Amino acid sequence: MSLVGFFVKELAPTHRRWVEATRTALKSTLTTGIAAILQILGPFGPLFAFRIGQPGVSLGLFEGGLTIVTAAVVQAAIVPITGKLLDYPGLIMTFLFVVFASLGYVLAANPKLFLILGLVAIGTITTVYVAIFEPGQIGWGSTYTFDGILAATLVMVAIDTLIWPSPPEPKLLESVAGDLERSRRRLEMVGRHYLDPAAAPLPATEIASRLAPHLALLKSIQGGTAPQRFAHLLNAVMISERVFLEVERLAVIAEEPLPDELKQRYGDRVEDELGSIDAALTRRSEEILSGLLDPAGPARSGADLRFVERSAVVGGSNLAGFVGALEVIENLLEPPPVRIEVAGPSAAEDSAESRPRIDPDRFRYAVKLGATIVLGLLVGLTTQRADLQTILWSIVVAGGPNQYGAVVRKTLLRLAGCIVGGIATLGAMILVSQHFYSLPPYLAAIFIVTLFGAYVAQSDEWLNYAGIQVGITFLICYVGMGPTSDVYKPLWRLWGIVLGVLTNGFVFLLLWPEYAGHKVTDSLAKLMKASLAFAREVAEGTITEGRIAALAQGLSANLLQVLNFADQARLEGQSGREISASGFDAASTVIRIAYRFEVIARARLSGAEASLPRHVVELCSAFGSEYCDALESRIEQLESTKSAERAALLTPRAAVQFAALNPATTALFESVDLAARLESYRRLPILLEHLDTALSRIAAS
Incomplete structure (x- = not known):
């Protein structure tokens, strides 16, 4: 496919896409208008509305209240803290590292909440940065930042809950x-x-x-x-x-x-x-x-x-x-063999004992985020410019949790967004700022550019990083300066955004680099182990309705994790795309294996098994154990892809034996539950073969 064809396909218009882009642009434009009317200086309010107001992120009453309360508490505390830290540069860096490393560790599992509270924190804590160069502006800068967050939050809550709700x-x-x-x-x-x-x-x-x-x-x-x-x-x-x-x-x-x-x-x-x-x-x-x-x-x-x-x-x-x-x-396209009814204790609670006290993935992310913030602060201090606080804003926007691999590609996409956003800023200054002196043309320019950014941001990950960066760059550079023809201040802000993107890419590429392709195999092994634990309980006859519900819920969470990593792996070149496709295949097959064991479990819990002869029940139990052993050998094979030694696959004999069951034995499975159970025993070997194919492709990637 040519480059033009790629853009035509990725940017193909749809009704839903236009609607969501319009909602996001409306949030940013209304926030900008309110800030202009109330004379709230600075771009942070519109920036907050654009980034949090993206499609798929809805700000309800709880999130809105939490945002306002958090911003108020942080703002109340940051001014006296800043006064104490200004004379000790080492303490400033330590303070920023501890705050953002802690924030990253606590909220790494909730990207939406991290984005909201991370932006609140960086917007208020950059008061420290500005105070280094302009100590007399601490109070006013803190007030403007809080007012911008308040205006943006109220606008987003009103649109998402009252004016124009868009349930996901x-x-x-x-x-x-x-x-x-x-x-x-x-x-x-x-x-x-x-x-x-x-x-x-x-x-x-x-x-x-x-x-x-x-x-x-x-x-x-x-x-x-x-x-x-x-x-x-x-x-x-x-x-x-x-x-x-x-x-x-x-x-x-x-x-x-x-x-x-x-x-x-x-x-x-x-x-x-x-x-x-x-x-x-x-x-x-x-x-x-x-x-x-x-x-x-x-x-x-x-x-x-x-x-x-x-x-x-x-x-x-x-x-x-x-x-x-x-x-x-x-x-x-077949429906699941049974309906999933989730109730009872969650799988998260069930597996809490096996979790380490300190999650290594969250710890690594927290250290990288804290180190990136400190390095961004040092870069800004070296330039000796107060308006380069945009370095820190850009780092928090780009350095969200649960992003793995393709750092160079993502950085290049964000830099492309910076260039387009900078060009849009210069165009708006030439066409609007020099010819109009009223608010409506100014808001129209903001609406058009943010509409474009939000529209592109709904593309696949090949373009959405650039789309978000276009809107952020334009709002910081143009809204922050107001209607003016002075090009030097916006250029400094643009340079700060670029430095923030480069700093984020530098740290995440060199400090504990992590790749989505590796995460696919790790998360897939976790999904397979959860399915194996479920299958073992079914084969041993110890499964209960409550355990089925809890394990089914846990499998959904594990599956979502596999899909997330597989999606990110597509950006890691040809090998990543192959691992991604094979990971989808393997995860889908593992879930269908778990569904088949659930059919067997529900047939047993329904009491239909009582009509079967004892030797048939024992035969079914033996087959179930054999399938579990076969699945366990597949887990060992997947984990051995990281080492030189390859685990041998165990082929279940039950496939042949079940295919050769005599008609008299097959006739015993006459009820609906038992017929579904018999079909599950026959389907499991086929699913294991499909799993073998997917795992072999992962090993070859």
Whole structure:
């Protein structure tokens, strides 16, 4: 895909995108207007409204109240603290390091709250920086910062709760349904080309997914909805991404068209299966749009695409691979074997004893954030300019938690955003500031630029860093100076923003560098271990309804973590993209394995097992233990990818034995629960094979 084609695709307009960009621009513009009317100097209020007011981040009454109270407390304390610290530069650096390292450690698990309170803290604590150069401005600077935060918070709470609320769940459902519809259209084109390459040219390969905005919306929903509902939302997001990846694999396979001999023999069956999957995708999109995340009807068509003969023609073509990918999509569209009912104690509480007292990931992030703030302070002090406090603002905006890998690429994207924002500032100064002296044209310029920044920020992670940086740079440089034609002060502020971005990239690249690809394997191993613990309890017969609920909730949290790391790994070059795609496959398969064990557990808890002979029950228990051992060997294989020694895979014999069960034994599984249990025992070996394929791709990356 060409560069122009990439931008056309990434910036394609949608109704929802325009609506969300308009909401964000409205928040920034109203905050700027209120600040101008009330003569609140400084850009921090509009900056706060733009960054916190991004799509997917909703500020409710609780968050708004917490923000105002925190800002008031910090402002009340910072002025006397500043007076004590000014004579001791070493204490200033120590103070900033301790404050932001503590803030980073405590709030690393909650990026939304970190962003809110981190901006509040940096906005107020930069009073210390300004006081070093202008001691007489401590009180006024502190007051203006608090007033800006207060105005921005009130505007955002009013828009998010009263004037123009935009709950994230409908946005997520609409976006997921739209992705499934795009995958359906894409699959239709790929299928036509595969069967008749002369009549239908193959469309270009898609290179970007929509996982990043989906995860942002999921994180904003998490905690505000029932765990059962959240699990279904997470499952819908995962299925959408997996279908996207499988369709792109089909596009690669379809580059080699189907031979004429096989087209005559199997073309109609392949076409029927494509039509069946097309209908299933359409039905699933409609169900998601209507809010139905737990469909009762199966998506499987029942078409039989298995090839009885293994001729040289079939073996030498890509037909088997094409059909296999179709079957994967078909399996993905099946509803979960059971409904997930989450209640009882959380998995977090259940596993609290195994957690270390100091979380190593949060500790490393806290140290890096504190070190970046101190280094930014030293850079600012070296320049001897008070208006370079923007270095510290930029560091907090760019240095959020749970960001791994691709530091150079993210830094370059932010620098590109700085350049575009700086150009927009100069353009506004030339076209607006020199020709108009009233407030409306000034606000119109702010609305247009922030609308553009918020629009671009809703793109995939290849562009959203730049979009956010455009709006931040423009607001700091233009709003901070007010309507003026003096270009030197905005340029100094722009230079401060650039220094902050470079400082953040320098520290996070060199001090304890962490990569999302490595985090994918770690989080996937954690997900597999949680699934194994669940499966062991099922196989041993010690599982209870409460434990099923708690473990299901824990699996949802672990799955979200895997998806987050896999999404970030896509920015780490070709190897990262391969690990990301394989991580999605493996995580999806592990969850389906856990679902199958849940079917077995519920069949046992329902009492239906009492109708089975003792030897059949013992056989099922032995098979369950064997599957657990096989899953454990896969965990060892995944963990051995970091060492030279590779663990050997354990192949379950139960697959053969269950396939060979005599009809009399199979007839015993006549009830619905027992039939589902029998199907689960038969499906588990197939899922383990799929897991082997994904893990082998991770090891090869």
